[in-house]
Amino acid sequence: MTIPIEQLLNLPNIRVLKVEISEREIRCDLESTLGYAICYRCGRKATKFFEHGETLMLRHLPICERKVMLYLHTRRYRCLNCEDRPTTTERGDWYDAQANCTKAFADFLLRQLVNSTLQDVADKHQVTYGCVRGLLTRQVSGEVDWREFSHLRQIGLDEISLLKGHKDFVTIVSTRNEQGEAAILAVLDGRKKETVVTFLESIPQTLRATIEEVCSDLYDGFINAAQEVLPQARVVGDRFHIAKLYRAALDDLRKSEMKELRKVLSKEELSGLKGVLWALRRKSEDLTTEEQQVLDLLFECSPSLRRAYALREKLTGIFDTRQPKEAAQAQLLNWIKEVERSGLDCFWKFINTLKERMDIITNYFVRRSNSGWIEGLNNKIKVIKRRCYGLSNTLNLFRRIWLDLNGKEAFAS
Ligand SMILES: [Zn+2]
Structure with a gap:
């Protein structure tokens, strides 16, 4: 059984004239079976054959890892609707003449570009950097499509x-x-x-x-x-941003406390405090036994860190609790009072923000939107x-984000 090459190429309205298969490349000469062009002037069908046009060299999807090159011999048609009988070259919608490749190959390259770089895709598929960049700019809009x-x-x-x-x-x-x-x-x-x-x-x-x-x-x-x-x-x-603010407060206190402890503790005592940074960043319920030990030791040396850590965890607990906005506000005001009583000053900046933006911060509790x-x-x-690296153009950044999020679907084969 022989499979016609047309079937393998899977392109509409074409006839294969000649195929040459070498070890690395398959070369196909083709022509269109459409029989008309769309008149560039009136937009209607121009059906009178005029002459052979240029030959387009188009890259297509590889077959069994062999590069496929198509040579499309185009035709020009005369329009009989327009008075001065202009001629137009036929056009298929299955290729991108600007990119010198078929739409199928263009989509393939764009799929490859998801989570990758222009240079990488160009290198892997033996096309120029400019070709991939051109495809991205033409096929992916730099702005949202509402x-x-x-x-x-x-x-x-x-x-x-x-x-x-x-x-x-x-x-x-x-x-x-x-x-x-x-x-x-x-x-x-x-x-x-x-x-x-x-x-x-x-x-x-x-x-x-x-x-x-x-x-x-x-x-x-x-x-x-x-x-x-x-x-x-x-x-x-x-919520994530808010947590970042109050967690940074504890981080700052850790830094200043550790600085003091380094002055007073022996080398041996200090070595027991290895890993405090990560232990402090963890939620208390996620701590391993070793981390808990490190923290116990740290809190013995620094009661203010113990208090600050407990207050931080309490605050996270408030956000973790499903409750009406008003109840959350009351809890947060209580928390502020507790901080004030504690004598700690590391949360001051955060408390100012909290007081100033209480409404917006506690809007989170309305629907607990993740x-x-x-x-x-x-x-x-x-x-x-x-x-x-160096992606500083906002349009291109939009394109890359959009492609990473939607590319696989948008350019599916
Ligand atoms: Zn016309």
Whole structure:
């Protein structure tokens, strides 16, 4: 049984004229069986054969690891509808003449680009860097397509710095679907309130009305932008960000306490405190026996760390507890009093934030919306940043995030 090569190539409206198979490459000469071109002037079918046009060299999907090169001999047709009888070259919708490859191969490259780099894909599949970059720019929009969404419900506002240690911030606007998966809505230059306002206002009115919650860190610019453009939505302080703030307070106290302890403790005593950093960062119920021992020793040397640790755990406990917003507020006010009585000053800054943003912080208790998707997306972006070093263009960053999230599905074979 012989399988016609057309069947293997799986392309519409083509006839194979010649096949040459070498050890590494399969070369096919083809022509289209369509028999017309679309007149570039009137948009109707131009059916009168005029002449043979250029031969397009198109890369196609490999067959048994052999590179497949197609040589498409195009034809030009004359339009009989237009008075001056213009001629147009035929076009198939199965190839991307600009990228010199078939759409199937283009989709294949874009799938390969998910979680990878332009250079890596170019190297592995023997195409130029420019070819892969061109595909990405043409096939993946740098901006959201609102038609992909029927409702938004929850959106997230977050900031990340593009270069480590730099003040080069971009704002990431995201949402999540019913499956809890994150989707990217925008990468905005900077983190100014005005920029966020402009973007939020660009969301189609009907879609904007579906936003019920805005998850944000406690940055004024984000909160004010959300309250201004989305008055119907509840602004919720992202629990992860809040935890980061009060956990940092304990970290600072650890640093200063350890500095003091290093002055007074012997080398031997100090060696018993190895691993305090990780032990302190863990939740008390997750501690191993060794970590608990380290902490016991540490707390013996530093009663203030013991108090601060207990207060931190208590605070996490409040957030972990399902309770009405008002009850949570009462608990948080109690917690503040407890901190004040403790004589500790490491939580002062956090307490100021807590008092100032009590409403937004405790909005979390209304629906206990999990903001894990924002954190998950953040981690994805961190990986992209590391992988695609020097990615500073917001459009391209959007493309890469979008591709990593949607590429496998969008460019499925
Ligand atoms: Zn015409």
